[in-house]
Amino acid sequence: MKKLVNDRERFLADMLDGLKLRDENIDIIEETVVVRKNRKESGVALVSGGGSGHEPAHAGYVAEGMLDAAVCGEVFTSPTPDKVLAAIKAVDNGDGVLLIIKNYSGDVMNFEMAQEMAQAEGHQVSSVIVRDDVAIDNKEQRRGVAGTVIVHKYAGYLSDQNTPLEEIVKKVKGMMESLYSIGMAIAPCLVPTTGEYGFDLDENEMEIGVGIHGEKGIYREQSETVDKIVGRLLDELFKHTDSSRLIVMVNGMGGTPESELSIVTNYVMKKLQEHDVTVSRLLVGDYMTALDMQGFSLTVLDEDQEVLDSLEAETGSKYFK
Amino acid sequence: MNGDKLLEKMHGLKSVFDEKESELTGLDREIGDGDHGVNMKRGFSAVHEKVSGGTAPEVLKQTGMTLMSSIGGASGPLYGFSFVKMSDVAKEDIDKENLMEMLDVFADTVASKGKVEGGEKTMYDVISKSAELLKESGALKLDDLQALAQETEDMIATKGRAAYFKEQSKGTIDPGAQSAVYIIHALGEGME
Numbered sequence: 064m065k066k067l068v069n070d071r072e073r074f075l076a077d078m079l080d081g082l083k084l085r086d087e088n089i090d091i092i093e094e095t096v097v098v099r100k101n102r103k104e105s106g107v108a109l110v111s112g113g114g115s116g117h118e119p120a121h122a123g124y125v126a127e128g129m130l131d132a133a134v135c136g137e138v139f140t141s142p143t144p145d146k147v148l149a150a151i152k153a154v155d156n157g158d159g160v161l162l163i164i165k166n167y168s169g170d171v172m173n174f175e176m177a178q179e180m181a182q183a184e185g186h187q188v189s190s191v192i193v194r195d196d197v198a199i200d201n202k203e204q205r206r207g208v209a210g211t212v213i214v215h216k217y218a219g220y221l222s223d224q225n226t227p228l229e230e231i232v233k234k235v236k237g238m239m240e241s242l243y244s245i246g247m248a249i250a251p252c253l254v255p256t257t258g259e260y261g262f263d264l265d266e267n268e269m270e271i272g273v274g275i276h277g278e279k280g281i282y283r284e285q286s287e288t289v290d291k292i293v294g295r296l297l298d299e300l301f302k303h304t305d306s307s308r309l310i311v312m313v314n315g316m317g318g319t320p321e322s323e324l325s326i327v328t329n330y331v332m333k334k335l336q337e338h339d340v341t342v343s344r345l346l347v348g349d350y351m352t353a354l355d356m357q358g359f360s361l362t363v364l365d366e367d368q369e370v371l372d373s374l375e376a377e378t379g380s381k382y383f384k
Numbered sequence: 385m386n387g388d389k390l391l392e393k394m395h396g397l398k399s400v401f402d403e404k405e406s407e408l409t410g411l412d413r414e415i416g417d418g419d420h421g422v423n424m425k426r427g428f429s430a431v432h433e434k435v436s437g438g439t440a441p442e443v444l445k446q447t448g449m450t451l452m453s454s455i456g457g458a459s460g461p462l463y464g465f466s467f468v469k470m471s472d473v474a475k476e477d478i479d480k481e482n483l484m485e486m487l488d489v490f491a492d493t494v495a496s497k498g499k500v501e502g503g504e505k506t507m508y509d510v511i512s513k514s515a516e517l518l519k520e521s522g523a524l525k526l527d528d529l530q531a532l533a534q535e536t537e538d539m540i541a542t543k544g545r546a547a548y549f550k551e552q553s554k555g556t557i558d559p560g561a562q563s564a565v566y567i568i569h570a571l572g573e574g575m576e
Contacts, residue, residue, distance in 0.1 A: 072426075114456075137426070139417050140456040168544050169458035172497065176461055199548055206548070256422050257409050276417035278545060 064258040071256050075115055075137055082122055088379060089125055093149040095142060097122040097133045107222045107231055108132070108154035111163040111215060112147070113170050114139040116252075117275055118317075119382035120212060120351045128378030129219040130163075138256045138354075139276040141169035147177030155186050159228035161235075162190035163214055165207025167276075189232045191218075195244040195362065197303050198272030198281045206274050209314040209351040210242040210362045213374070216383060220373030234369070241365035243303045245272060245296050248316060248358030249286060252277045261356070271295065275316075275353045275360075289323075293330040296361050301338070308366035310344045310374070311335070315359055317352030324348070327359050341366075344374050348384055385478040385575060387439045393570045394447050398432040400566050401425045411559040415546035419457065420559040427455035427463070440478050444471035458498070458544060459560060462507065463567070466493040480518065480575055487515035487568070498543065505539035505546060505553060507560035514568045524572025526565070533561040 068074055079091050090100050111121045112134030121133035132150040136142035151160050160181070164174045171192060181188045194202065195210030217238055221231045248270045251261040254277055261277025264270065269292070270280030287295070313328045315321075328347050335342055343366045351360075364370065385393075401408075401424045409421035427450070435446040444467050452464025470486040470493075478486070491512040495501065500508045510532045517532070518524050534557060541553040544560070 136456045137423070138419065140419050140423055141458070141460070143453045143456050143460055145453045167458075168498070169456065169460070172458055172461040173456070176465075204547060254418055257413075257418055259409060259413060259418055261413070261418060274417075274548070276545075278417045279549070281548065 064253065066253065066255045068255050074255055075135060078115065079135065092153055093146055095135045095146055096150045096153065097125045097135060098153050099125055099131055102154060103131055104156055105158055106225055107158050107228045108156060108160045109163060109218050109222060110134065110150045110154060110160055112142055113165055114141055116354045117351050123382040124212065124215050124380050126379035128223060128376055129215050129380050129383065138254060141167065141173045144173050144176040144180065147174050148180050151177060151181045151186055151188060159187035161218060161228060161231055162188065163211065163218060164190055164192045165211050166192050166194040166205060187228060189228055191232060191235050193239060195242045196274065197243045197299060198245050208244045208246060208275050209312060209360045210244045212350040213242065213312065213364060214239065217370055217373040220376045238367065238370055241304060243300050244360050244362040245299045246358060246360030247271050247292060247296060248273045248280065248356050250318065250357035252317065252354035252356035254354065273358060275351055277353050277356065289326055290330045293327060293334055297334050300361060300363050304363055306365045307339060308341045308343050310364040310366060310370065311342050312346040312350065312362035313359060314351055314362065315349040316356040317349060318355035318357040319359055324359065331361065344371055385440065386476065387437060387443050390440045390443045391435065391437050393573060394435060394443060395432045397428040397567065397570050401428045404566060408559050408563055411557055411562055414556040415541065415549055415553045416559060417545060420459065420563065423455050423457055423459060424563050427451045430454035439476045441471040441474045444474050462494050462498055465497055466490045469493045483571065483575060484515045484518055487518065500543045503539060504543045505536045505541040505558045506543050507564040509536050510561045510564040510568065518572060523576040524568055526569050529565040529569055533557050533565045536561045
């Protein structure tokens with residue numbers, strides 16, 4: 064395996080040490096919890112996190128206007144309850160804490176366990192579980208993927224508007240009702256902690272419906288030109304939304320060149336125009352990745368003025384553009 | 385089995401998971417995300433390093449707390465919490481009867497925390513049948529436990545990450561069922 068690492072067992076620690084050198088506005092506490100240097104003195108504090116390997120998520124969104132803390136687990140592995148609890152305690156300013164959890168059994172178990180522990184210690188903590196991946200039929204089992212970043216931004220904005228905790232929960236849940244994503248890959252990621260590729264793919268194959276943990280997709284198909292791939296993914300999304308005004312995110316999976324992301328974007332916009340869909344806000348970039356996986360995901364969300372305002376609002380995160 | 389003997393077994397699981405890392409990774413790569421091997425290895429390395437001894441219930445509790453704060457993923461809270469729960473029923477000198485009781489608690493904890501039942505292709509399929517195995521055969525032999533894990537091969541996963549693959553999850557032993565084999569085998573060793 065060729066990877067720019069020293070010791071696979073120090074992957075997370077080395078990455079966080081480096082991250083701290085790159086971002087003067089963050090602190091790292093309890094070894095793996097990234098917090099803002101200037102803690103918020105009032106307003107609901109937002110805590111997210113999960114396994115590592117999704118950079119810039121989640122630590123890159125710890126900034127004014129977005130998250131107050133990100134709890135970083137090992138590569139593709141949920142962090143443990145003690146670390147989540149430490150994050151809650153570090154950021155709670157008395158106005159309550161919201162946990163933003165992606166729907167994976169490990170994340171849900173560890174975060175909810177921490178939530179119970181924090182509540183037992185007198186903290187006011189609520190949680191929302193993101194389930195935007197429509198590659199999974201069963202609604203309850205849907206994974207949380209790139210749409211989570213839009214949730215971070217929206218919740219961060221609401222918190223800055225001094226919205227109370229339960230109101231934020233209600234609004235975010237409402238917004239997630241129309242938040243749908245689907246991903247694809249033309250090449251798997253190499254997981255540095257195991258030295259193995261997430262899956263094996265022949266030269267002419269692609270995976271449709273991949274998650275963000277290097278796991279296989281739901282469908283393995285013959286690779287196609289990008290316009291057909293985009294059409295294929297949009298067809299899946301159109302099974303869930305018939306809105307004519309959408310917020311759209313084109314998310315790179317980590318190993319996709321910017322040039323190809325632009326090409327994808329070009330065909331996404333063309334296809335949407337053909338379907339008479341107006342795109343009220345377009346987000347393009349590596350927001351929620353799977354290490355060096357080559358591929359992309361599309362996320363769509365019904366247009367909503369408050370969500371649009373939140374996307375325009377300032378943030379200190381250099382990764383949310 | 386007293387605290388010292390139990391500690392020896394828990395420490396011994398470090399080398400078991402060092403050795404089985406790639407086997408578990410291989411299974412998890414098929415129907416999950418390929419991290420189960422490295423996570424179990426990290427968990428029991430931490431147990432080896434941090435759990436220093438005491439009575440049997442104390443060793444179980446320390447083991448549980450250590451696993452919970454070092455494995456991560458879904459297996460961390462499931463194994464970790466189960467060991468903590470087992471410490472509530474364990475005697476200072478664990479006999480066969482007591483071990484059966486512990487295994488029942490192990491199964492109940494996984495069922496309630498993981499919201500899982502039998503036949504869903506998870507660690508529960510091994511854990512839930514091990515108390516009965518001990519009762520009927522008087523021992524927890526590796527081959528018998530392996531046969532329980534083997535049964536998960538043809539199951540279709542409905543819980544955990546493997547559930548995303550539905551029908552395609554058939555044909556691979558559940559990685560959690562496989563790691564449960566090693567843990568339960570260690571608990572039962574020398575209890576015949």
